[in-house]
Amino acid sequence: MTEPKSPGAKEVWITGIGIVSSLGEGLDAHWDALNARRINFDDKRFAPYIVHPLAPVVFDAQIPKKGDQRQMEAWQRIGTYAAGLALDSAGVKGNQEILSRMDMVIAAGGGERDIAVDMAILNADAQGNSSPGFLNERLMNDLRPTLFLAQLSNLLAGNIAIVHGVCGTSRTFMGEEAASIDAARIALARIEAGQSDIALIGGAHNGERPDLMILYEFGDFNLTEKFSGVWARENNSGFAMGSAGAFLVMESREHAEARGAKPYAKLTRVVADLAQRKQPGAVTKSLEALWTKLGVPGDSGNLITGATGVEPVTAEEKAFLRQHPGFAVRATGTTFGHTLETQFPLGLALAALSISRGALFPPNDPTGFEVEKSEPPTQIVVVGAGHWQGEGMALVEAVK
Structure with missing residues (x-):
């Protein structure tokens, strides 16, 4: 709950x-x-x-x-x-x-x-020239303290x-x-x-x-x-x-x-998890649990995800999204690439921007998984599932 x-x-x-x-x-x-x-x-x-x-x-x-x-x-x-x-x-x-x-x-x-130092070390190792202590010696001598x-x-x-x-x-x-x-x-x-x-x-x-x-x-x-x-x-x-x-x-x-500032939107809730991804379906279960904690109202709406395209996590996230077919999905990774630490704040920013502009931006997905949504959004769920670990969700809403 x-x-x-x-x-x-x-x-x-x-x-x-x-x-x-x-x-x-x-x-x-x-x-x-x-x-x-x-x-x-x-x-x-x-x-x-x-x-x-x-x-x-x-x-x-x-x-x-x-x-x-x-x-x-x-x-x-x-x-x-x-x-x-x-x-x-x-x-x-x-x-x-x-x-x-x-x-x-x-x-x-x-x-x-320092790419030059890294490449010299890797090349020396590949050529069999990495004697004991070689790595420490190179790092001590080749890297600038600054x-x-x-x-x-x-x-x-x-x-x-x-x-x-x-x-x-x-x-x-x-x-x-x-x-x-x-x-x-x-x-x-x-x-x-x-x-x-x-x-x-x-x-x-x-x-x-x-x-x-x-x-x-x-x-x-x-x-x-x-x-x-x-x-x-x-x-x-x-x-x-x-x-x-x-x-x-x-x-x-x-x-x-x-101070007379006008809002783009309000941030209602952020929830996070760190699933142990040792069993298939762990990410799907993690996201479903976060969905419950987030308290998303209704069975339809809008969702912006930072899905990476890396497997198996993206397939497991897709399985979760299919359990909520009433939500129009937008994946930022297609348009912006994967920006790691920036991906979740980017999703929040686009959610707030969409609410302030009174529209969800159109899908950019030839597979048809993302669908059109014409109604002005009043709530947008932002989802993040890390390529290696970490899951999270946020609820961004219009200010009443």
Whole structure:
């Protein structure tokens, strides 16, 4: 059954949305691209791997100092830029009184590796030249200390604080898709409980990284050779990595009304699970349990999922979705690629955007699994099932 809210829990509004991705930047550009069923992917640059590259962005618009840009890796620039868009959208950009107490809850991965060092080590090992102690010797001598410092996951929050002046409490979660589910869940709980008035949450991902392609190839997670939508990958399993940043400004209704802010939507509930995926059907059972906890009203509605296209998890998620045939499904992975830590906040952002625009964006799925839905959405379920582990759901609703 639905988990009860604590007495006096505050209503939480989404008042700012910032998105930058392979489709462009900003809400209008994304809304237009989604309605045009546009997909931007590249199957040549990293062949046989497929990526959804970041659209051209003039970072100066949100990160004016070139020195700040230079000391950030690509994923940090993407995230800092998207965070600035969210602050602009919420009408708090430059408002030092609010920014000084705005909290941050961010999902982040590790930084980028030194490809030249990695390749030298792998080649030496393949040629039989890796004597005992070889790995430690190479890592000690070849890696710059500053390279390690640049990998720190909490640097995204640090850069947002430096560039945009967001200086309340800061939390950074690691753990791929599950990290962003928990970021949303904890930010919601803090605002509901009155521990925070306003928070910036989100994540960023640079999918154009050969080191990540190597990492995920070891697990056979990469989509290769031919692009297809996530629902058509049963015989060609994998995700196409995407570059994207998605951030939300969330605040209590009282705080938003006091400053005259208008909501895109409200975030009603976020629930999470970590199924032990040792038995077939574990993800289906996990999602069904989360559905019950979420308390989704009725047997029809709208659903945005970050389904990856990786098997068997996508087939198990599809089995769950088939148990709720009245819900119109949209998979962000087809259009944006898989953006890992960014996938769940991206789903929340698109849900809030759809509610505010009075329409669910059209399906982009030649298999027919996704269907048209003409009624204006008042509730959208956001689903995330990690490629390796972690499941979560959120309920985004119109403000009454």
